[in-house]
Amino acid sequence: MALFRKKPRTEEPIPNHIAIIMDGNGRWAKKRGLPRTAGHKVGAEAFRTIANYAKSIGLHYLTVYAFSTENWKRSTDEVETIMGLLEKYLRELIRDMDKNRVRFCFFGDLSRLSPELQQEARETAERSARYTGVQVNFCLNYGGRDEILRAAKQFAADCASGKARPEELTEAGFSDLLYSAGVPDPDLIIRPSGEIRISNFLLWQSAYSEYYFTDTLWPDFGPRDLDAAIHAYNRRSRRFGGVK
Numbered sequence: 187m188a189l190f191r192k193k194p195r196t197e198e199p200i201p202n203h204i205a206i207i208m209d210g211n212g213r214w215a216k217k218r219g220l221p222r223t224a225g226h227k228v229g230a231e232a233f234r235t236i237a238n239y240a241k242s243i244g245l246h247y248l249t250v251y252a253f254s255t256e257n258w259k260r261s262t263d264e265v266e267t268i269m270g271l272l273e274k275y276l277r278e279l280i281r282d283m284d285k286n287r288v289r290f291c292f293f294g295d296l297s298r299l300s301p302e303l304q305q306e307a308r309e310t311a312e313r314s315a316r317y318t319g320v321q322v323n324f325c326l327n328y329g330g331r332d333e334i335l336r337a338a339k340q341f342a343a344d345c346a347s348g349k350a351r352p353e354e355l356t357e358a359g360f361s362d363l364l365y366s367a368g369v370p371d372p373d374l375i376i377r378p379s380g381e382i383r384i385s386n387f388l389l390w391q392s393a394y395s396e397y398y399f400t401d402t403l404w405p406d407f408g409p410r411d412l413d414a415a416i417h418a419y420n421r422r423s424r425r426f427g428g429v430k
């Protein structure tokens with residue numbers, strides 16, 4: 187068998203939109219007697235591999251939870267390491283933009299990030315908007331409740347200014363006020379690391395998503411794990427509240 191395969195390993199139908207909670211970096215490091223920050227470094231590489239693989243199998247949307255509105259509670263050292271990794275990653279993305287040809291969007295309140303990181307995120311999003319292959323939605327300082335609250339406040343403000351009317355609000359109209367405006371809801375949400383909870387991720391958008399949980403820790407999560415999740419997804423019967 188060839189060591190390097192050009193073709194994607196999976197020959198199955200690919201869901202349109204996969205979202206991943208990149209969890210387990212800290213435990214991965216602890217198991218090896220390393221600082222938590224070492225886990226984030228390897229986790230960032232795991233993300234790189236999965237994003238490339240997603241592109242190679244023709245996935246349209248990949249949404250990843252990189253930093254939540256609650257993650258600021260962690261130690262300064264850990265937060266700074268994650269932010270440093272993000273800065274480095276975005277700088278490389280900007281540098282290799284034409285080679286990667288991946289469209290990047292950011293979900294979350296970026297205003298709390300450093301001015302440099304905000305600028306890099308803006309530049310990445312603007313300059314990659316022309317690519318039409320896989321779209322990576324990077325959730326940074328993101329919280330599902332925060333996202334819904336912001337949309338509600340925006341709608342209230344639109345009503346107060348006469349731009350909108352409460353009785354005319356629809357689900358589709360509300361979706362357009364979220365960070366994910368224009369992005370179809372995730373078909374499959376993957377959470378590695380053995381935790382079985384949603385942790386404030388895509389609360390509105392996940393109404394009919396399929397979940398896949400695995401004990402694999404994020405730094406160990408690779409293309410074969412994504413294949414396994416897609417395989418499990420293809421065996422589900424999605425009814426969206428109806429009968430099949």
Ligand code: FPP
Nearest residue numbers: 208209210211212213229230233271272275
């Ligand atoms: C969750 O694991 C992971 C995070 C809160 C950070 C995710 C960050 C990365 C993958 C690195 C940054 C990404 C890029 C692409 C530069 P955890 O720390 O909660 O692990 P634990 O549950 O084992 O403690």
